[in-house]
Amino acid sequence: MRKVVIGSRESKLAVVQSEMVRDYIRENNADIQVEILTMKTTGDKILDRTLDKIGGKGLFVKELDKALMERKTELSVHSLKDMPMEVPEELPLIAFSKREDPRDVLVLPKGVTQLDTSKPIGCSSLRRILQLKEIFPDMECKSVRGNVQTRLKKLDDGEYSGLLLAAAGLKRLGLEDRIARYFEPEEMIPAAGQGILAIQGRKDVDYSYLKGYGDENATYAALAERAFVRYLNGGCSSPVAAHARVEDGQIILRGLYYDENTGNYEKGLKKGSAEAAEELGISLAKELQERSKAYV
Numbered sequence: 074m075r076k077v078v079i080g081s082r083e084s085k086l087a088v089v090q091s092e093m094v095r096d097y098i099r100e101n102n103a104d105i106q107v108e109i110l111t112m113k114t115t116g117d118k119i120l121d122r123t124l125d126k127i128g129g130k131g132l133f134v135k136e137l138d139k140a141l142m143e144r145k146t147e148l149s150v151h152s153l154k155d156m157p158m159e160v161p162e163e164l165p166l167i168a169f170s171k172r173e174d175p176r177d178v179l180v181l182p183k184g185v186t187q188l189d190t191s192k193p194i195g196c197s198s199l200r201r202i203l204q205l206k207e208i209f210p211d212m213e214c215k216s217v218r219g220n221v222q223t224r225l226k227k228l229d230d231g232e233y234s235g236l237l238l239a240a241a242g243l244k245r246l247g248l249e250d251r252i253a254r255y256f257e258p259e260e261m262i263p264a265a266g267q268g269i270l271a272i273q274g275r276k277d278v279d280y281s282y283l284k285g286y287g288d289e290n291a292t293y294a295a296l297a298e299r300a301f302v303r304y305l306n307g308g309c310s311s312p313v314a315a316h317a318r319v320e321d322g323q324i325i326l327r328g329l330y331y332d333e334n335t336g337n338y339e340k341g342l343k344k345g346s347a348e349a350a351e352e353l354g355i356s357l358a359k360e361l362q363e364r365s366k367a368y369v
């Protein structure tokens with residue numbers, strides 16, 4: 074019997090996500106045996122510094138890439154938002170899942186119903202910090218790292234007034250009841266790819282057993298959002314954000330561009346055909362970049 078090994082990070086969320094893909098393969102291929110191989114990535118080991126200080130998104134994928142290259146695994150399951158904009162040519166992204174809720178949310182400590190303004194909100198990404206300032210101008214932010222469970226523990230222990238997290242992760246972990254407030258993509262543009270799972274494979278493998286897994290609208294959204302960020306070279310510390318709404322072959326793309334030299338940022342929106350998803354991403358990126366130059 075053919076055996077497929079899926080590579081996954083060790084966190085509960087990563088494993089739950091890999092199990093979703095494992096179950097899909099099992100349910101659609103009675104003749105394939107599927108297993109999950111978990112591993113700790115550098116990004117999971119270093120928890121005392123923010124990501125931009127230690128090297129960014131790539132830190133969550135290096136070990137998984139190595140296992141793929143060495144044929145210890147046949148595919149890796151990732152949260153698309155953790156994937157670098159450039160992936161190695163030999164290890165292409167072969168499918169994007171249907172999108173889970175792409176929104177960011179506020180979580181309060183257990184038993185608390187109102188934000189305690191004397192404590193900071195736990196949130197480490199500059200993308201969330203910048204946009205939160207517009208919504209709650211008086212709240213302070215303080216860095217918080219670690220997997221979702223670790224962050225929730227720190228919140229419930231009283232270190233923070235609240236946490237900003239992705240709805241997708243909480244929902245997949247069965248923790249939806251912890252969500253106190255949703256931020257619509259219009260008020261807080263999510264990270265590119267938020268809520269979408271990416272399956273990464275090797276160039277030489279036949280993945281026909283994944284037929285039907287990929288979602289067309291999520292794929293268009295992924296292409297548009299990632300083209301936007303890639304064009305702006307959303308380096309690891311840059312708070313570039315992008316969110317595409319795809320409906321009836323049309324995309325509404327929202328983006329946030331941050332100018333590292335001035336600290337100013339621009340938000341904008343552009344509509345176009347889903348077929349030209351990447352062109353739309355690039356065109357919105359250029360527009361926001363031009364607009365920000367005009368103000369200098």
Ligand SMILES: NCc1[nH]cc(CCC(=O)O)c1CC(=O)O
Pocket residue numbers: 152153154155221237238239240241242243266267268269270
């Ligand atoms: N940065 C960690 C990470 N990577 C993916 C998710 C959530 C799931 C997703 O976006 O698909 C999270 C947690 C969070 O930001 O709250």
